[in-house]
Amino acid sequence: MRQFYFPLLMLFICSTLNAQDIPVKQDSLKLEGGRSTELTIDSLAIERNKTAPLRLPRLNPAENLAPQFTPYERHRISLKRERGSSQLPPIHWSGAASDFINTKSRTAIASMMPTRNTLIYGAATLGLVETPYFGKANYYNLNAGARYLFSPQLSLGVSGSYQSDFGYLPYWSTGLDASYQINRNLMFEGGLTYMQTAGNMLGLSQNAVTMDLHGRYRLNDDWFLNAYGGMPVMQQNNRPAAPMMPVMNTPYYGGSVEHWFNSTTGVEAGVIWMRDMFSGKMRPQPKLELLFRPGR
Secondary structure, three states, rough: EEEEEEEHHHHHHHHHHHOOOOOOOEEEEOOOOOOOOOOOOOOHHHHHHHHEEOOOOOHHHHHOOOOOOOOOOOOOEEOOOOOOOOEEEEEEEEEEEOOOEEEEEEEEEEEEEEEEEEEEEEEEEEEEEEOOOOEEEEEEEEEEEEEEOOOEEEEEEEEEEEEOHOOOOOOEEEEEEEEEOOOOOEEEEEEEEEEEEOOOOOOOOOEEEEEEEEEEEEEEOOOOEEEEEEEEEEEEEEOOOOOOOOHOOOOOEEEEEEOOOOOOOEEEEEEEEEEOOOOEEEEEEEEEEEEEOOOO
């Protein structure tokens, strides 16, 4: 059984210590015109601002519990659609770097807007994790997706990704998500993701469908409340004696308080209960993250 737990431990360390630049769960395009409003995803806002932050948060906070120093909206794309002499919309390139205590990663993103309300993107991440016990390990992630803005309140997205997982238990995933801004103060988003292990040295074939939900409530321009919840809704395992990968087998729920000190800097702190991979019991885990977004 130890041969199964070693790669699972590596996966668990990566998921809790590494703030991956490109998430699997949720990719959303939001125009935020400042601290006073987040309901500016309309055509007038696009014409006026010409740029929009490409947010790539994960719906599942259980994958991202360790204290972090990562941007809240690290990518900003241009919404100018002048095509010039080309028949295709221009491709916009951006990148990001994440340096934490024992993880480093670099990400490149290519995006385009074939129509006013449609965003298409692709991304690649290279990363390094170093721990005293396991030493150094490299990984890479490939991601692609699209997002369509039906209205200032509603957007839908599809995404797909491949996670190398250090070569031990690589897996790919595809997902569908939606985000709905009910009013100025209340937003809900949720998604369904299908995950499947790729070829691996252990001969494991596992797959799962997971559901994730996130609600965010605005108290005022500086304070927000977040609620999280999710669980696997379907699982299959070709070797029942082997444990499921944690990313496919971790129900969670919890909440956090989000505070913005100014228009560019904030912090989110809370507690997430998630299933322990060894005991099977739900245990609380702290969530702490410094948040950054581009200046207006």
